[in-house]
Amino acid sequence: MNVSDYELIERCLSGDKNAFRPLVEQYQRYVFDTVFRMVYNYETAKDLTQEVFMKAFAKLHTFNPKYTFGVWIHRIAIHSAIDFLRRRKPEYLILDNDSDPDALPMREQIADTSFSPYSKVASSEAFKRIQKAVYELEPKLKAVVILRHFREMNYDQISDVLKIPLGTVKNRLFRAREKLQEVLLQHQPSVGDTVS
């Protein structure tokens, strides 16, 4: 049996810093992925991930056991990312992804992953197109899409992470998907159609 997150938090709070490591190990890739998709910049996502876990550790005593650690750390992650997007400099805006060297590590990784039924090149292109479409959503719509589609959270969990009512979760998801559909399926033939 695994030690539960709650036990680990309890051990952290009673002075055992090493009890935080399993929590970091378990959640850092999800947190990184979430903030990366929010800010779409590799280095920034790395810094933000670090910052998120620092904040979590510093505020551990405020952890409300009503939520799971996963939900709680994602709340910090989304907040940090939205905060970053708000106060970033205008030149940070990525208008042309092909000239953004920071996004490279991900692209390389994607090229190694085969997405059936797409070819490797096509999957990388498709991935970039989807990623960009998500990135260009306004932050609060982007957050629900990421939590639902990439973190696979249910409505309750999303409502806990963002501290918004269930109805607002549904509404934002609907609006986000309408926009994504417009960008991804309306103007260009869909990726699925181009590959047989």
Next chain:
Amino acid sequence: MKCRKFKYWLDEYLDGELPDTVERDLIEHKNSCESCRLVFEKRLKLFAMMKSAKNDCISQDLADQIMETITAYPMPEKIRYHGKAILVATTFALAVFGLLFFTGINNVMNGTSIYDSAQKVISSVHFPEEMNRNWGEMQGFFMGWISASIALLQFVASIVSVLILEYPHITLMVLGLLVMAGIQIVSGKSRFRKSQAGYNSKF
């Protein structure tokens, strides 16, 4: 089911959050309405695209780096874990206050005025005159402060009891609200254990 409603329920259906009964209606409508079938298929395509882009994009393990900063960071506070101590202290404080409260009421009933109580507070404090005091003076000093604190509590209690006698509704309402707030704080601390059993999801 109307077409507008179909669009509304569709996302919930694809998210697996729709009740079975509505699900049946939705499928029925999809099979009988051509335009909604197209709406359905388009949305399904979007979901498939999102799924294809779900792969984690991390290419580097940040755990060591994160733990390094955390090791250098001071320990977090333990406020949440003092629930029991807070409960004991609150109970004790309430008991003391209750006792003093009734002596306060007693004072008021016996005609001792608030000013007399205040006088008692002031008179029981005596400041040591010099820095090099002997042990007896020290004892007197601390005893003085202790009896002053008790007298002060009695003083507050007499004020509260006068307030209750003069404005019973308002005072009892305020006291009730204070007690409720106290209970809320104490019970909030004890949720920790309860929710452990229900933990099983990834998040």
